[in-house]
Structures are given as structure tokens and as C-alpha cells.
Amino acid sequence: MLAAIGVSTVEELFRDIPAGVRFGRELDLGPPLSEQELSRHLEELAERNVDSSKELSFLGAGIYDHYVPAVVDTVLQRGELLTAYTPYQPEMSQGVLQAIFEYQTVICELTGMDVSNASGYDGTTVAADACYVAKHATGRTKVVVTEATNPQVRQVVKTYAPGFGLEVVQVPHRGGVTDPDELRRAATDAACVIFQQPNFFGCLEPAPDLAAAANDAEAIAVAHVDPISLGVLEAPGAYGCGMAIGEGQGAGNYQSFAGPHYGFLAARKEFIRRMPGRIVGETLDSAGERGFVLTLQTREQHIRREKATSNITTNQTLLALAGLVHLSWLGPQGLREVGETCMSLAAYAQSRLAEAGVESSFPERTTFKEFAVRTGRNAQDAIRSARERGVHPGYALGRDYQGFDDALLVAVTERRTPADIDRLVEALAP
Amino acid sequence: MKLIFEKSQAGRRGGELPHYELPRAKVPDELRRETPPRLPELAEPEIVRHFTELSTRNFGIDTGFYPLGSCTMKYNPRVNERLAMLPGFRDLHPYQDEDASQGALELMWRLQEALIEVSGLHACSLQPAAGSQGELTGLMLMRAYFADRGEGEQRDTIITADTAHGTNPASVTMAGYKLAKVETDARGNVDVAHLREMADERTAGLMLTNPSTLGLFDEHIEEIATIFHEVGALLYYDGANLNAVCGISRPGDMGFDIVHINLHKTFSQPHGGGGPGGGPIVVRDKLEPFLPVPAVVRDGERFRLDHDRPKSIGKVRGFTGPFGVFVRSYAYIRSYGPRLREMSEVAVLNANYLLARLREAYDLPYDRLAMHEFVLSARSLKREHGITALDVAKRLMDYGFHPPTIYFPLVVPEALMIEPTETEAKETLDEFADAMLAIAREAADDPELLREAPHARPVKRLDEVLAAKRAIVQYGFDQHPDLSDARAEPRQLEAQKGA
Numbered sequence: 001m002l003a004a005i006g007v008s009t010v011e012e013l014f015r016d017i018p019a020g021v022r023f024g025r026e027l028d029l030g031p032p033l034s035e036q037e038l039s040r041h042l043e044e045l046a047e048r049n050v051d052s053s054k055e056l057s058f059l060g061a062g063i064y065d066h067y068v069p070a071v072v073d074t075v076l077q078r079g080e081l082l083t084a085y086t087p088y089q090p091e092m093s094q095g096v097l098q099a100i101f102e103y104q105t106v107i108c109e110l111t112g113m114d115v116s117n118a119s120g121y122d123g124t125t126v127a128a129d130a131c132y133v134a135k136h137a138t139g140r141t142k143v144v145v146t147e148a149t150n151p152q153v154r155q156v157v158k159t160y161a162p163g164f165g166l167e168v169v170q171v172p173h174r175g176g177v178t179d180p181d182e183l184r185r186a187a188t189d190a191a192c193v194i195f196q197q198p199n200f201f202g203c204l205e206p207a208p209d210l211a212a213a214a215n216d217a218e219a220i221a222v223a224h225v226d227p228i229s230l231g232v233l234e235a236p237g238a239y240g241c242g243m244a245i246g247e248g249q250g251a252g253n254y255q256s257f258a259g260p261h262y263g264f265l266a267a268r269k270e271f272i273r274r275m276p277g278r279i280v281g282e283t284l285d286s287a288g289e290r291g292f293v294l295t296l297q298t299r300e301q302h303i304r305r306e307k308a309t310s311n312i313t314t315n316q317t318l319l320a321l322a323g324l325v326h327l328s329w330l331g332p333q334g335l336r337e338v339g340e341t342c343m344s345l346a347a348y349a350q351s352r353l354a355e356a357g358v359e360s361s362f363p364e365r366t367t368f369k370e371f372a373v374r375t376g377r378n379a380q381d382a383i384r385s386a387r388e389r390g391v392h393p394g395y396a397l398g399r400d401y402q403g404f405d406d407a408l409l410v411a412v413t414e415r416r417t418p419a420d421i422d423r424l425v426e427a428l429a430p
Numbered sequence: 431m432k433l434i435f436e437k438s439q440a441g442r443r444g445g446e447l448p449h450y451e452l453p454r455a456k457v458p459d460e461l462r463r464e465t466p467p468r469l470p471e472l473a474e475p476e477i478v479r480h481f482t483e484l485s486t487r488n489f490g491i492d493t494g495f496y497p498l499g500s501c502t503m504k505y506n507p508r509v510n511e512r513l514a515m516l517p518g519f520r521d522l523h524p525y526q527d528e529d530a531s532q533g534a535l536e537l538m539w540r541l542q543e544a545l546i547e548v549s550g551l552h553a554c555s556l557q558p559a560a561g562s563q564g565e566l567t568g569l570m571l572m573r574a575y576f577a578d579r580g581e582g583e584q585r586d587t588i589i590t591a592d593t594a595h596g597t598n599p600a601s602v603t604m605a606g607y608k609l610a611k612v613e614t615d616a617r618g619n620v621d622v623a624h625l626r627e628m629a630d631e632r633t634a635g636l637m638l639t640n641p642s643t644l645g646l647f648d649e650h651i652e653e654i655a656t657i658f659h660e661v662g663a664l665l666y667y668d669g670a671n672l673n674a675v676c677g678i679s680r681p682g683d684m685g686f687d688i689v690h691i692n693l694h695k696t697f698s699q700p701h702g703g704g705g706p707g708g709g710p711i712v713v714r715d716k717l718e719p720f721l722p723v724p725a726v727v728r729d730g731e732r733f734r735l736d737h738d739r740p741k742s743i744g745k746v747r748g749f750t751g752p753f754g755v756f757v758r759s760y761a762y763i764r765s766y767g768p769r770l771r772e773m774s775e776v777a778v779l780n781a782n783y784l785l786a787r788l789r790e791a792y793d794l795p796y797d798r799l800a801m802h803e804f805v806l807s808a809r810s811l812k813r814e815h816g817i818t819a820l821d822v823a824k825r826l827m828d829y830g831f832h833p834p835t836i837y838f839p840l841v842v843p844e845a846l847m848i849e850p851t852e853t854e855a856k857e858t859l860d861e862f863a864d865a866m867l868a869i870a871r872e873a874a875d876d877p878e879l880l881r882e883a884p885h886a887r888p889v890k891r892l893d894e895v896l897a898a899k900r901a902i903v904q905y906g907f908d909q910h911p912d913l914s915d916a917r918a919e920p921r922q923l924e925a926q927k928g929a
Contacts, residue, residue, distance in 0.1 A: 001783040001856060005799075013778050013799055014678060016647040021684045027677045028547055032767035035509045042761060046518025048533030050526060059523040062748065069445055071477055076702075077511070078485035079492030084703040085501050089823065089833050090894075091887040095488030096703035099481070102434050102470075105904040109467035115903050118704060121559035124748040132604070152748045159722075159744030163570060163606040204461055234463045247748075256514075257534050258524035259559070259752030260706035272901060278704060283897035284913050285890035286882070295897040301562070301600035302838070306609045311600035314560035314694065314709075318702025328434060328477055329444030332466035337447050343455040366458055383527070395525050418450055 052255065055387070056420055060370050060411020061200070061395040062123065062150050063258055064250045066228060066338070067415050072252050072325045076318060086278070086313065090293040091285075097292035100280040100317060103324040110230040110327075111223075111244035112237020113266035118278035119320040120312070123247025124156035126263035127194055127224060129276045129310060130243050131157060132164055133267070134192035134220045136274055136309075141166055142190045146183065146210075148173040148199035149224060151400040157194070166191070176201045176362030176372070180209035187217035192243070196224040197233065201397075201409065202346070202370030203362055208239035215240050227251040227264070227323070229368055231335030232343065243267045250413075252322035262316035262323060273299060276310030278317075338414050342369035346412040349421045353410075356429040361397075361407050370411045372397055372404075376430055379408050386427035393428050431487070431888075434470045434480050435905050442471045468907060487888045488703070489832055495858050497784075499803045499835035499847025500595065500643055502673045502695035507765065510698065510758040519757050524749040528734050535733035538726045538750065541760040545712050548672075548763075548770065549689045550682025553718035555725065556710045556751040561670060562597040563746060564690025564709030565637070567722065568666050569605035570743045571688060571713065572634050574720040575664070578741060585634035585663070591620055593643045593839040595670060607634060614841055618646040618796035622653055629657050635664040640684065641671045641801035643839040643847070645781065647679075655685025664688065664717075672696045673851070674778055674802035677771030687714045697759035708755040722746050776852035777802040780859060784850055787863035791870040795842050803849035805842050812844050817873040817880050819844040824891060825872065827884035829865035 052065050087093030100118045107116035120126040131143045145154050147170050161168050171186045187193050193214035197207045214221035222243045223236035228250045236244040249261035281295030301308040346369050361372035375382035379396035386393040398405035496503035542554035558564040576585045588607045590598040602609045615621040636658050641647045667686035673696045681689045693699045693708030723742045724735035785804045792806040811817040823833030835847040
């Protein structure tokens, strides 16, 4: 090979690299490991984590232990899908392209929107994306986010805002939900209003009233929604939202210490040419047969460069595919049942805890699969003592909300049983 | 083939769920969903067959050679998939207590240390989810750094090369900076004279890929770094092409201050048909205070998340980044260790060998040794036979290869950007070279064959203009539009004009 190239050593291939920037020693990375040694090393690291098979977990707060059916693993292990790059050459990539088209359809069905992109990084970055769309669609430079929206979503929006030239205004919660009148006042001159349904506390917001409050101010109403809730809760498109976004993890992805997962972003059709990220569209081949391609690419960075609607290239296609497979396995009936089961189990847990003296933080609110409780002591202490009994009881809300130092956010998915809830009650009872 | 919705049968389902005898919780009427989403309704065997059929209509690195330039399509070792699925990683909640996630935190810390060593810089954040997000994060760091020095208003411009990935200028705009573009000189390096004119006290930084998207190492990189550091600006390294130089030349030693690394390129995270990826950033010590929170740090034998970083830009993604990607890339790096240098050497050897075999049949705009990839041009084929880079790409499919990247970088007309990677055997490279040479002959002998390619894929050449014009982006169920009417439209219009 060297002879064909016309050099005599491999070193010669690097002759364009100036001597001053060559690396003069060996990389200090430890010796190369064989597959067996590597497996042992990583197994040891994995063993030092307490995962949800070792401990009964009620942790949620954005990442959930929903059941992932085996068929998801089966599909994701197909090498033709797993090891493909972005489908730039559609004739080589009809499998992924059709799958994304089907995913887009499923997201539109869930959210009641007209167009979905092929996925965003996670449930936080799609919120920043939505702000960018809203800024350009309205020409306004303020965005409103409710305080009852996931704190990480708010943090990411705040991080992106200076570059986007946006001011971020937060609207406090009142007893666990957002007051539509307060939101209406804040929404004046806003590009968009982002609220979460169910919100971070697990409470059901008066979502149609919140969307109306945004629309009254001609701000785009953006609902941050849980896909697992959308078999029982109304679709954002049906109550006046212009965009619907969310974290897809609960549909098809393992917890995996927070990633990789997928965020979804869907919108009404008037925003289609402002959408960030890949979009797949239907077309015909030269023989008149149906096929799929990446479309509306004049929005994108490789064509529009500095005028693009986003810089996104890599997205989360494989994780979105997992979502498509999971939701196809559930079907409409299964999705409704998952939602109802989570909601019933959570309500049962909430009432059992109240009986045992652990009161809800917002007893008058309807909740979905998560709820906040007052433990009567520092929540970190409550977590520590529950974990000694093999139960992780939830997330300490005091990390994000003042005055909530004794509060725990408890998540109950369909993977928990009534017997598990009995153990939670024992672990938390004063 | 049919869409999954077209296979749906009302009432069918993939699996059953557990049922508990519990009081039914009630959704308030005004929030309850009455119309169910039209999700597919299929039994599990039909679901498996549907997605298996889709996979047969797709092409991955497992299927065959995938020389997609700038994307580093190397083989993805399967052990990494198994390791990412260990319950201790797969089923770990990100809010698990630190004492119960020491293994995950240690893995991230070790990956950070490895990336610091490979890049020759000082501190790392794994949080960005992709290369382009790493770029944006890097620009946010520049903004925070200059604001901290009282130069935030003054430094408003970022310079990028005319060969840059489209993400660079797009990220510049999203970060709120003005863009300036430096040209490429006749040898394929950045035009240093032009750069010297542009860089001044208004410059926040330069974004550069080195080796460039032309596959060439910039021979003036030291001078470039000096120009920028003399005006107080920062240098950003787009790590998309890091696969060329691991253990050979480090971005930090070249003078760069911020680097992003594409874990799905150099460090073998399978790209899943578009993602996931990972875009960690590694920075010089003066930029460390501004990195995203939380930071993964080591205190003696313990690992923890440090949220107390008052100068931090904040968060660019949820939690600490795409952990499963970190497992795979960490495993990949450990399997090589210092032999990452050999990885890069073989990648560069393979690229130069392919270049040597193809240089007579295609135009070579910059006649130099290549690094891990090279750019050819089909402009002679176009001039002589009317055959474009697109035609060459489509015809390669018939020979069983994924086409290279085409029409990029923009400075080369009819560009064919070829990156073989180190995991391809010489026989594969030869088969690909034979196919490329055969196509060049076909361009002369039977150009129609190329214009109508591909002939051996599940679909013929697809009409991208029609797709953009009609923008059918979801299945319409009962009202799904019929595109064959749309295709008839122009002819009807012409007929009307004629009448």
C-alpha cells in the first residue's frame, strides 16, 4: 500500500504536520484491553451502581422506569438500522426514512399537531428550540416559562437565551399549578409561553386555560408533555397550542443514567419552514413508486449555513425508533391502559401515604403518575432512611424549590405493584 | 412497502399489561382525551416483521463499506453494545444518590481524563449531546469568558473557514455572534494573509477543523494560533476529523483552546441512522470555570457532581449527557489504549491508498498527501460526459457501496469526499476503487446507465424537489394525499398553457 502511495513509511504520510505540533510521547491511557478484560472492567463499574433492579425505586422527575418491551431491543439490534449514518442518500436508507416518517406520524397523533421533526436531543433542548422558532415566528424577544416546568428545562432555556437574544420570564406556581390570569399578564409581548402538562409536581395544569392565556397575548402556547400521558390526557393541539414538545424517554428508552434519549418537537403547519432539525417527507421515485427523503432541507445548516433554523445535525433517531416500536406495541388501547394504570397506582400510593401520616403537598390537585409529599423531616434524611430499607422513595424537591426542604416527588409507573407501594409506605411512615 | 399504519387492524395489539384491582383514578372532563391517537394496531409478530423488513431496506456499516466523508463510519464493536446494556448502567436513574452511582460517575470521570489526554487540554464536560451542540457550547464559553474579562460587548465576531461544516456558521448565529469567513489558499490551507487582515480586537475566536474538510492538515497552524492569541481571541477546534490525528498531534498542542469531540465518529458510538451521538468539549484551564454544570469531579477515592460553579454558562442538556454513549466510547478507548495512534495511522494509510488508486480517473483539486479523508471532483466527468457527482454516487449503490459525501466542501465543484476509516481491509478498498474506476469508464461508454442509477436498490432515484414542494410529513390516514396526481400536475399545466 505504501508503494502505491509512493512513500516508504507510514510516518511520511504525516509530513504536512509541522514538527512543533507533533505529539512526542505515547498516549497515557492504560494498556489496551482484550474484550474479556474490558468486560470485566466495565462489569465492575456497573456493579457499583444501585440500579432499579437492586432497589425499589420511585425516582422520576423527568426520567421514568416504564416497561420497555423486548421487541424494542430486538429492533434496535438490527445492524442495518443501528450502524447507519444520517440518511443523506435516500435510496440506501429507505428503512430509517420510513421509520422516521412513521415516528413523525405517531408524534403528530399523540400531540394533535401537523408536523414533527425527526427528534431533538432530549426534553430540555427541544424547549430551547421552540423558543428559537417562536422568536422568529413572532419577532418578539421574551419567552415565558412556568416555574412548575421541569427545572432542567428552565435551566437549558436560560442557557440558550442570551445567544438567541431572548429574555426569560418565569411565572410562579400557586399551590402546585399555574394561575391562568397571572400567566396572561406575563405573556404580554412574549414570543411563546412554555408550560408542562402534567407539570413537574405531577399535577394536572388547567392546560386549556393556560393555552388560552398565551393565545390572548398572541404568544405561541407551547405544551411540554409526557407521551405516556397522551392516551388519557387531551392532545395539546386540541386545546390551542401552537407547539408541543417533550422528553420521549418514557416511551421506549431505558433510564440509562439520563441518556441517550430523545426529545420531540411538533408544531402546527404554519411553523413548518421554521422547524429545527431533520424532517422526512414522502415522495416518488423515477418509476412512480412511493419513497421517503429528508425534506425541506433549505431550513438546515448544510444548505443555509448561518441563516439556518438550527445547527442540529445529529439527532436521536435510534431512540425515536425505540419510541415508535414501543408505541406500536402498545397501540391506542395499551397506551390508554398504561396511563390509567400509572394514574391509579399513583393515586393509591398518595392515599395510602396520607393514611400513614405522609400528607400530599398539594392534596387538592389531581395528579398523573407523580405527586409531591411532605415527609415531616428533611427530605434527604427521609431518602437515606428509606434506602436503608431498600426503597428509593423519590426526588428531593428542595433542590429546586424554596420552602420544599421536606418534600419528596414520588413517581409511580406501571412497573410498580400495589405490594411495592406498601413497601414505600412502610419506608416513609413517620 | 406498506406503512405500519396501513397494516393496522382495529383491536389488535402487541402485548398485554398487568392489571391491578385498584380504584380507578379520574381525569377531569376538560382535560380528558376522548379521541384516541391512531397508533398502529398490530400483533407482535407483525411488528417484528415490519421493522425487519424496514431494516432490509437500509444500509449500515454492518452491511458494507460506508466511506461517507466527515462522518467516520468505522465498525462499531459489538461488545460495547453488550456493556451499555448491563443493568447497572441501563437501569440506573440519573437522580440516584451519588454513593449509589459511583461506578457511573467513575466511568464518566475516566472518559473525561481520556479525552483530556487525547486533546492535550485541561478540563472536560461530557454534557453536549452532539458535535453541533458542542460547538454551540464552546461559543457560549467564549461569550462567558469575554464577558468575565469585560470584553463581552467588544468581541462580537467569529471567523470560520469557507471549507467549514455548515454547523459552524449555524452555531455562530445561534450563539449571537457575527460571522466572518476566511478563504482557502491554493494549497488547501487557510489563507493566512486574509486571516491576518480579519483578526482584530473585535474577534472572539476562530472555528477551524484540522485536518480540514478537504482532508488536509493545515501547514500554518502554529502561525494561525499566534495570530489569534496575539489579538486576545480564542481558537475553537471542530473535532469532526480527530480520527486522523489521535496520538499524533493534539489540538491543545496546536494552540486550540476549546475542542469538541464527536463520540459517534472517532470513538465508535453507532449512529443509529441519525443519532445518538455525543459532543463532549475539552478546554484550556482558563475556560474551566465556565463549563456546564454539574461537573463530574473526583475527591480522593470518591466521585461526585459539582453544581457549585458560579461562573458556569448553565446547562445545555439534561443531567450530565448521554451516558450510554459514554459507556461505548469509554470501552472503545480502553480497548485501544495508546494504540489509538495506530488507529489514526491506518485510517490515514487507507485514505492515501484509495486516493492513489483513484487519482487518475477523477480530478484532484489539491494534490497533497491526504489525512484520514480526501476530496475528489467529478468536474471532468461532468464537462466531458454530463455525469455529475450525484450520478457517480447513485451508481456506486449498484456496486453495493454506500456513496461518499457529495457536494461538500462547497469550495470544490462536484465534490466526492471519501473517508474509508481504519476498519476496512485492503480487499474492500480495492473493490471500491475498482467500482469507482468502472463507473468512470461507464460515464464515457454508457452515461444513461449512470443518470438512471440506482438500479439495484428497493427504490429508484427519488424526487427530492417533489417532496419539498408537497411537504407530506405525516400519514394522512383516510385523507392521505396521492402524489401521483401531483406529478401529473406540471404536465397538465403545460397542456393548459398549450390550449
